[in-house]
Amino acid sequence: MSSSMAERGTAPLVEVCNLEKRFPVQRGLFGRGVGQVHAVDGVSFRIAASETLGLVGESGCGKSTAGRTLLRLLEPSGGEIHFRGEEITALNAQAMLPYRQRMQMIHQDPYASLNPRMTAGEIVGEPLTIHGVGLRAERRERVAQLFDRVGLRPEQMHAYPHEFSGGQRQRIGIARALALNPALIVCDEPVSALDVSIQAQIINLLTDLQEEYGLSYLFVAHDLAVVEHISHRVAVMYLGRIVELTDRSTLFEAPLHPYTEALLSAVPVPRVSARRRKRVILAGDVPSPVNRPTGCHFHTRCLYAHARCRAEAPALREVSEGHLVACHLHDAGPKLPLAKPA
Numbered sequence: 001m002s003s004s005m006a007e008r009g010t011a012p013l014v015e016v017c018n019l020e021k022r023f024p025v026q027r028g029l030f031g032r033g034v035g036q037v038h039a040v041d042g043v044s045f046r047i048a049a050s051e052t053l054g055l056v057g058e059s060g061c062g063k064s065t066a067g068r069t070l071l072r073l074l075e076p077s078g079g080e081i082h083f084r085g086e087e088i089t090a091l092n093a094q095a096m097l098p099y100r101q102r103m104q105m106i107h108q109d110p111y112a113s114l115n116p117r118m119t120a121g122e123i124v125g126e127p128l129t130i131h132g133v134g135l136r137a138e139r140r141e142r143v144a145q146l147f148d149r150v151g152l153r154p155e156q157m158h159a160y161p162h163e164f165s166g167g168q169r170q171r172i173g174i175a176r177a178l179a180l181n182p183a184l185i186v187c188d189e190p191v192s193a194l195d196v197s198i199q200a201q202i203i204n205l206l207t208d209l210q211e212e213y214g215l216s217y218l219f220v221a222h223d224l225a226v227v228e229h230i231s232h233r234v235a236v237m238y239l240g241r242i243v244e245l246t247d248r249s250t251l252f253e254a255p256l257h258p259y260t261e262a263l264l265s266a267v268p269v270p271r272v273s274a275r276r277r278k279r280v281i282l283a284g285d286v287p288s289p290v291n292r293p294t295g296c297h298f299h300t301r302c303l304y305a306h307a308r309c310r311a312e313a314p315a316l317r318e319v320s321e322g323h324l325v326a327c328h329l330h331d332a333g334p335k336l337p338l339a340k341p342a
């Protein structure tokens with residue numbers, strides 16, 4: 001069964017509708033508000049059980065913020081977050097507790113995210129202690145199981161983070177994320193700080209854990225080769241908005257959005273067709289999220305930009321089953337009911 005069928009056939013594990021996250025921009029001695037950064041601007045997607053949704057885009061496009069807002073590590077500025085059909089957008093800290101157990105995160109830099117004064121065993125067992133799970137001996141047993149499951153030796157429970165390699169530290173981060181039996185893990189660039197050979201080991205571990213525990217992943221990354229390897233579906237973000245979302249093979253073999261095409265042409269992904277290998281140079285940098293271009297945010301860098309692109313933001317439309325694109329070149333499909341109006 002394709003992942004898009006899986007998504008349609010079952011209730012999604014998690015669903016975000018028109019999610020927004022804005023940050024105030026302040027200047028001067030008194031922190032006068034001079035604008036807002038629209039880090040996440042009307043993002044909607046679903047993730048089914050046992051599914052991996054890749055979220056890709058250049059640095060600063062809002063993908064990590066979207067992941068953190070989904071987990072409510074950042075408070076959303078607008079939109080809705082649903083987990084197993086329950087809206088959790090505005091739950092207070094107490095009401096969020098059971099959901100926090102089900103939704104975990106793996107960070108980009110395992111070293112920065114591990115407390116250097118705690119042993120690896122204490123770090124992995126910390127979520128169990130915080131949530132009051134089991135007796136002390138049971139927690140120790142659980143930590144030992146988790147060490148074994150992620151490929152660490154039991155005696156390493158007593159070592160400190162600086163005594164581990166980068167790949168081992170990421171295994172500690174994964175064990176900690178698994179401690180409370182989550183259903184969803186937001187993986188925020190989990191392998192980008194690692195050597196390529198180690199990256200493959202961590203990706204394989206995440207894939208095995210998904211099969212074993214039925215985990216869902218939101219996999220945030222800028223490396224398309226990694227995303228292609230692990231994702232069932234992929235969403236491409238540009239300046240806070242999703243510009244294309246479809247299943248993995250369609251995205252890599254027949255992308256429709258000019259930005260996706262440019263991203264793909266820049267990396268040597270073997271499956272990409274010869275047409276895709278034709279290099280499309282992305283001119284310039286990503287514009288400032290404080291002063292975003294009018295209309296389609298991508299028009300300042302798009303090879304196909306025309307007058308309408310500068311005036312009108314394209315809505316995200318379903319151009320074929322499960323394939324969503326926000327581009328005036330593909331305006332024929334129905335506008336998504338959840339998409340933000342242009």
Ligand code: SF4
Nearest residue numbers: 296299302309327328
């Ligand atoms: Fe390019 Fe226009 Fe499509 Fe935006 S809407 S991606 S500027 S063609």
